Amino acid sequence: MSDTQQTFDFEQSLAELTSLVQRMESGELTLEQSLGAFEQGIHLTRSCQQALAEAEQKVRILTEQNGQSLSQSLPPGGREAVE
Template sequence: MADQRMSYEQARDELTEVVKRLESGGLTLEESLALWERGEKLAAICEEWLEGARARLAAAMAQPDGGGEADPATPF
């Protein structure tokens, strides 16, 4: 799966697994570094999703009518 198409939830879940593996220990230095780099990429994906959600919320709140009713088909 291409990272660009990864959902927030997928990135978050994989990041959780990366952290668990790093915390469990028993890895070589190379394995640890590779996992750390993957974790950094996953954290960046999560941050992009969260920044997008913040921007959408800010835009909705800035509307003259206070944002009105949200479209239930659109998350955030």
């Protein structure tokens, strides 16, 4: 990650998105404010979706061994037996 690139905070972005939705649903925003909030919401949604896709990819990489999913070797219930 470069110095000019900011760290993405998923939880903060999700909280901002929730706040935007609540403000828009309140009906107190002007049309111009609503459009601005909608535009910001779209940006936040896309950023969150990208972060989730990246996290999912990392989980796939971490749970695969030699091209096979580790979940196949786990017993029903998804946990390994503790010895």
